[in-house]
Amino acid sequence: MSKADPTSFVSLDDFERYAEANLDRNALDYYRSGAQDMITVRENQRAFDRIIVRPRILRDVSTVDMSTSIQGASISSPICIAPTAMQRMAHPEGECATARAAERKNTCMVLSSWSTTSIEDVAASTKGQSPKWLQLYIYKDRKATQRLIERAQDSGYTAIALTVDTPYLGRRLADIRNRFRLPPHLTMANFSDQKSQVSQSKTTHVSDNASGLATYVASQIDPTLSWKHVEWVKSVSRIPVLVKGVLTAEDAKLAVEAGVDGIIVSNHGGRQVDTAPATIDALEEVCRAVDGRVEVYLDGGVRRGTDVFKALALGAKAVFLGRPVLWALNYNGEEGVVEMLEMINEELRLAMALTGCVSVSDIKRDHVRVLPQARL
Numbered sequence: 001m002s003k004a005d006p007t008s009f010v011s012l013d014d015f016e017r018y019a020e021a022n023l024d025r026n027a028l029d030y031y032r033s034g035a036q037d038m039i040t041v042r043e044n045q046r047a048f049d050r051i052i053v054r055p056r057i058l059r060d061v062s063t064v065d066m067s068t069s070i071q072g073a074s075i076s077s078p079i080c081i082a083p084t085a086m087q088r089m090a091h092p093e094g095e096c097a098t099a100r101a102a103e104r105k106n107t108c109m110v111l112s113s114w115s116t117t118s119i120e121d122v123a124a125s126t127k128g129q130s131p132k133w134l135q136l137y138i139y140k141d142r143k144a145t146q147r148l149i150e151r152a153q154d155s156g157y158t159a160i161a162l163t164v165d166t167p168y169l170g171r172r173l174a175d176i177r178n179r180f181r182l183p184p185h186l187t188m189a190n191f192s193d194q195k196s197q198v199s200q201s202k203t204t205h206v207s208d209n210a211s212g213l214a215t216y217v218a219s220q221i222d223p224t225l226s227w228k229h230v231e232w233v234k235s236v237s238r239i240p241v242l243v244k245g246v247l248t249a250e251d252a253k254l255a256v257e258a259g260v261d262g263i264i265v266s267n268h269g270g271r272q273v274d275t276a277p278a279t280i281d282a283l284e285e286v287c288r289a290v291d292g293r294v295e296v297y298l299d300g301g302v303r304r305g306t307d308v309f310k311a312l313a314l315g316a317k318a319v320f321l322g323r324p325v326l327w328a329l330n331y332n333g334e335e336g337v338v339e340m341l342e343m344i345n346e347e348l349r350l351a352m353a354l355t356g357c358v359s360v361s362d363i364k365r366d367h368v369r370v371l372p373q374a375r376l
């Protein structure tokens, strides 16, 4: 695999090609892998190709405004950053570099609770001028879970994205083969002061047994979780609570009934249950079920400006990028993430101009036609 030449990066794929040639196997496979045969990973991207854009013409597109808001906070464009764990494997400045890049582009970053930099250090690395959310798992240790929410609130995070698709970790074959382990100089930084509550021990902490990551998740995450726990998170949080990992109309309705403030349509980047639907295929049924009661967002496979356009046309308020951030981080830290965000933002600007949309509210359902779903 030849390393992509940074001077000729023309699409988000180029960042990935660069990282493929640059990252060590353990990190690269962890970042790019998905569950089992990775069918959903591929579908997340391919499904966008089954949606036809219907451009409108002659509408004076000399000025295009991509600004929007999420949970009441203004952002410069509907392209945000999804939570991905352990970013310091990609670059020494990891999550801080990502947060600074997000702030420079005035967009929202979601910090993984399994970050290699603490909630407080990430907050301190920015000026607090763009929204930061904390992604949360419900840990077996409820006090530790509640403490994470409090720490996020105290550090200026403005929402909690509660991940609900991970009662167990999906089966990721490459990580099992590689005996994935977090490099010894890194830690799950949000837990380093809580060893007694969150048993982050040498044996369970991403240990080097064959399913180290899965074992770690099984030791930490409570698989008994149900909707009443979502209500519990709401009851202990002063900031909005969103659920991340909804793929069906049925669950979207239950989420609204549980009082959530927003829904992220996500299949965890195809990393949990393989052959789950592509998120762009699930988006419309979720939006119909929600019927405008809360904001709906999407992540999974978004790689081009036209992908963002299609998600907005089908009802998403904003989209979140996962892996492209890791590839860009690996390429050039904060600057790399800024460059990647600028690239996809410019693609969105052009997609809007070429379809006759001068603001995100101009992007309507009839700007796209969805072709019949291919067989998986």
Ligand SMILES: Cc1cc2nc3c(=O)[nH]c(=O)nc-3n(C[C@H](O)[C@H](O)[C@H](O)COP(=O)(O)O)c2cc1C
Pocket (backbone or CB within 6 Å): 030, 031, 032, 044, 082, 083, 084, 085, 112, 113, 114, 135, 163, 244, 266, 267, 268, 269, 270, 271, 299, 300, 301, 302, 320, 321, 322, 323, 324
């Ligand atoms: C390496 C990696 C780590 C992730 N870690 C988390 C995490 O800690 N919490 C979480 O809710 N989702 C996590 N996700 C899922 C992302 O938030 C997001 O749903 C997904 O990556 C979006 O798809 P994309 O990578 O195709 O853009 C992770 C994804 C990847 C690729």
Ligand SMILES: CCCCC(=O)C(=O)O
Pocket (backbone or CB within 6 Å): 085, 114, 166, 213, 216, 217, 268, 271
């Ligand atoms: C133990 C970290 C798991 C993070 C995660 O959500 C993922 O890898 O998809």
